[in-house]
Amino acid sequence: MEDINDEKTQQIGYILSLLGKRKKEPIFNTVLVDRDYQLENLLTMMNFKDSPYNIDNDSDLFTKTLTDQREVENSVIKIYKEFLNSSSDNYESGNGSGSGSESEGENGIGNLKKSLHLKFLKNALKPLNPAFTKLDASQTWIVFWIVNSLLLLDQDYLVKNPELNEQICLKIGFIVDYNKESKSEKEYQGIGGGVGQLGHIASTYAAIMSLSFTKRYDVWERIPRKSIYDWMLNELKQKDGSFVMSRNGEKDVRAVYCALTVGSVLNILSKKLVENTAKWIQSCQTYEGGFGGCPDNEAHGGYTYCAVASLCLLGDPKDMLNKYCNLDALVRWIVSRQYNIEGGLSGRTNKLVDSCYSHWVGSLAPFIEIAIEWKTIMSRNCLQNYILLCCQNRRYGGLRDKPLTNPDYYHTNYALCGLSVCQNVYLFNYKKFEESGRDFRAVGYCYEASGIEASDVVERFQENSVSEIHPVFGTVNGYAQEMYEFFCGVEIK
Amino acid sequence: MEAYNYTDIQCPPPESSEIELCRILYSEDYLTNMGYMRGIMSKNEYSERALALTEKIINVCAAHYTVWEYRYNIIKDGSNHNKIIKDELIWSENIILENPKNYQVWHYRQLLIIELVSKSSDDYNVEKEFELIDKSLIEDSKNYHSWTYRTWLTKHFKLYNDKNLSFINSLLKSDIRNNSAWNFRFFLLVNNPENYIEQDRKSIINGLVLQKELKFTENAIELAPQNQSSWNYLIGIYEKFNLDINNLKGLSLKYSNFEDDKISELEMQPIISSVHALELLARIYSSSKTTVDKAIRAYDLLATKYDPIRVNYWKYLSSSLNTT
Incomplete structure (x- = not known):
């Protein structure tokens, strides 16, 4: 003191x-x-x-x-x-x-309206109105945002609601199976955003992470890991180390992140799959310190998250962030995203705060704090104030981008992820990583979270406390690890 | 739009209706069209009616990447290839302007241009693309997708010309804080081969170009000293071309009277018109042992007075000075 x-x-x-x-x-x-x-x-x-x-x-x-x-x-x-x-x-x-x-x-007006948000999210468990047709190609994402949010609010939500767990298995399982069964192994194109849609690595991320929540080994066993691996290697992977989102799709650092996280939890990563990838990510860092979607593009919160989390799936954070980027510039860019009056985070220089960057930028703090060995680099309490006071819809539930906007599932999920990162300190267990023989495939599972002391953070009322998030996978802690460990014991076929 | 007949198409059933979770209540129209679409795709039919169908779906769900990819395959396959692609460019322009924040539309356009140029016998003037990009940027001058496309186009066809720069200048003139424009400016500066000269078989930046650019940036800082974009750009140039950051001390002091003797005598706070100047000053002070004390004082001022939200960061920087 x-x-x-x-x-x-x-x-x-x-x-x-x-x-x-x-x-x-x-x-x-x-x-x-x-x-x-x-x-x-x-x-x-x-x-x-x-x-x-x-x-x-x-x-x-x-x-x-x-x-x-x-x-x-x-x-x-x-x-x-x-x-x-x-x-x-x-x-x-x-x-x-x-x-x-x-x-x-x-x-209390400054508190997290958990029951209201749960209600808001539960609306999506019923059929969605026709306006959601715009998200027809993002169905696995809708499921992901909602279920991750539910688990952030209540760790045991799926245990208490087994029928929802079953629905996730059915919904996602159907999308996965459809592409598996309608194509030969050679033609397999990954998991799409809905039934019969072309494989897309972001849809695949959302689908696999959603399945990780279910803890249903019988469903996990049906995931065509070998085909997903071949698809990522033969269709998505580019010579320069980058990935594209889908066949004839755009190339950017989101694709890298989704491929590496999916590859990690399914335990199908190989040296060949990630050849040149760290170097390509490195080429996306801009003169400002953050990363753009592709080389020469403007530094942006979402892409910076994808870039940094991806590097941290290729080696330990301290080593990777020192080797493959200008760490001082990165730290400076990240902390510059927080604004004095709002306390919230923006996604780019001279852009407005938006609660989704509480995750995209906020969840970068753990990597940075580990790499520079500094306990708290941002003002956690100010960010929490922004999320709790400015971003909750107090009438119908849900979290929003900023005051005067409407809540949606995307912002609900990422604002809650950001809240979680505010409430936890993350350590990297170097000993565990050494014990794995510094195997990069195990690196995502060496993070340990602990709740932050009350003196470091505001509002540690029980009502405001959300589940721990995993900084690499962006999902509630424990699920990615369980899936990875399951597949450690299963042959790739 | 011409009415086509699709009644011969076998429509594979859509989703299992038992699954309530996040089931979208599609309109009848959309369901029917999607059914036809699936049928057509399953037999790889590349036809005019298939093309018309993709349009119907894209009009409702512009992010339907599967349908976009199929449309691309139809176009690629078609006879009278160049004419079709040129029509496609006109058609997609409106879709882009209606959905400027959509990944698929911009990427589709990129595929079309590559296709057109790679197979075209006539000289298609790709610079025409700037008309559309400019139009979208005038609507929303920070739209990431527009900038991504502009960067790709410029790089792919090496269009580092004055027209490109003068558009950036006009954007910065109307909003000197437009960071996207600054970022693109940096890209042009660094990548334009005309900005370099050959010396000892090494390519180095033309001194005149560099001076002009530094002057431009200093003027921009003068206009709005608290604008982080221009400071970032300035430091970016210094780092990129290995210039000595100590040369910026004078400029930093201009926006922070840190070294005014009276201040330390009277223990007054320096008058600062830019937090970024004070930060840069602290960085310059940190580089020499004799001025480390000043650096620590500057970081302390940032932490406690001028930029309290970053208190943890300023303490971190300050503490790393103490230990070394």
């Missing part, structure tokens, strides 16, 4: 007195209750907004980028200020006991 200066202590004291509440003990000799952290953070952010140190205030050259940015900032400030006001009301009127908010539970 030594690094927290007096000024900050005074500020906290001031904040608490403002809220009509002073703690009996010296603030920093004890662990603050979570709500106080949240308030402290928000007040610091709001104070910064109008302080002389906020240089952005001085900008007079208004261009579209800046007017868009101000618009979002204002919508966020409005929410934060309302929250601060309502919280101070609660304190003054003595609502609740203790910190004045512990009893709020899910009704």
Whole structure:
């Protein structure tokens, strides 16, 4: 606690007195209750907004980028200020006991509305309205986003709902089997976005990860691993080390990520399959430090995640990130994605915050923290505030991109993934990796998560706690590993 | 659109209707068309009616990559090849402008251009593609797909010309914070062979080009000192061409009066008009033992005053100075 200066202590004291509440003990000799952290953070952010140190205030050259940015900032400030006001009301009127908010539970405005989100997600378990025809080629993705979200909210969701587990097996199993049975082994084209659709590596990722959630070994056994391997090697893999998404499809770093994650959990990776791949990924890093989808494209959160997670499937994070990219530039680019007023993350320089980057960029933090040996590189609590206060739909459930937008399954999933990364510290078990003989096929399974201490993060109420996410696979921890271990004992055929 | 008859086609049954999970309630029309589509695809029929059918589906689901790929195969297979592809280019233009954030449409266009140029006997002017790209970028100047396509086109056909640069200039003129435009500018600078000269059998950047570019960037910083795009571009150039970052000290001090003597005497905060200038200054100070103290002070200011959201990062950078 030594690094927290007096000024900050005074500020906290001031904040608490403002809220009509002073703690009996010296603030920093004890662990603050979570709500106080949240308030402290928000007040610091709001104070910064109008302080002389906020240089952005001085900008007079208004261009579209800046007017868009101000618009979002204002919508966020409005929410934060309302929250601060309502919280101070609660304190003054003595609502609740203790910190004045512990009893709020899910009704507290700053808390995760778990039951509402569960309700929002459960709507998709029933048939979807015709507007979803636009996502006809992304059916495995819809299943993936929903089920991963459900598991983030409740680790035991599928155990408690075996009929849903069965539905996933049927739905995804049908898509997998259809392509398997309608084509000869030679013509096999991977798993598509729906029944009878051409194989697509992103659809394949979503399908395989969805099946991993089911823990149904009988269904896993039916996955045509040999055919998927041949398809990836012969149809998708390019000479330069990259992959394309599908036959005659586009080539970018998403395809690399999907191929490597699928290859990893099915335990079908080979040296030949990943020849030149790290080098190609390296060529996608831009002068800004992040990665583009292809060489020379702009650094972008989604592609940077795919690039970095892919490198971390080819070797240990410290080694790979030092060898195949400019790590200092990467770290700088990643931390630059977080904005002072919003606390949320953006996907590119001078673009707006969006909750999905809580995962695409937020989940890069574990790799970086391991590689540079620094415990926390981003402001976790500020990101949590953004997700919890700005991105929840409090009426119908679901999480959204930013204030004034509508929630959807995609943002619900990735905002929750981001929340999970805020709440956990990740370690890389080098000993385990050594024991595997530094086998790159095992490298994805050497990560260990532990909950972060209360003093590092706001809002560790039970209601706000979500399941651990695996930084490499982007799925709730444990499932990818179980599938990989299952296939370690099964011959490829 | 001409009405075709599909009644002879055997339609393989679609999904098992027992599966409720995420089942989309398609319109009757879509279901019928999709049934025909599956039937046509299963017998590899490349015909006008097949082409018409793909269009119907794409109009409802522009991301249907399977149908796009099939359409591509029809076009490739067709006789009177060049005429068909040129018609296709006109047709897909509207689809692109209606679905500018769709992977398939842009990629399809790329396949068409490759096909046209590889087999064409007449000289197709690929620069015509810029009209469409410009149009889409005027609508949304940061659309990643438009930029990806522009980068591919420029690289594939080596179109590092002044027209390309002047479009970038016009975008930056209307919004100096458009990072996509800056990124493309970097791509042009680094890849345009005309920017290099041969010296001792080594290709090195033309000094005049470089100076002009640095001047351009400094002017951009002057316009909006808090704009990270231009600072990133500047540092990017320095790193790419191995220039000495210490040469940027003067520029950094211009936007952060860190070395004003009165400041340390009176323990005032320096007046800063760019956080990025202060950051760069800290980086420059870190490179020499004699100025490490200043670097630590600058990082401390960033952490506590000017850029508190990155407090952990500034502490990290600062601590790595302490240990070395």
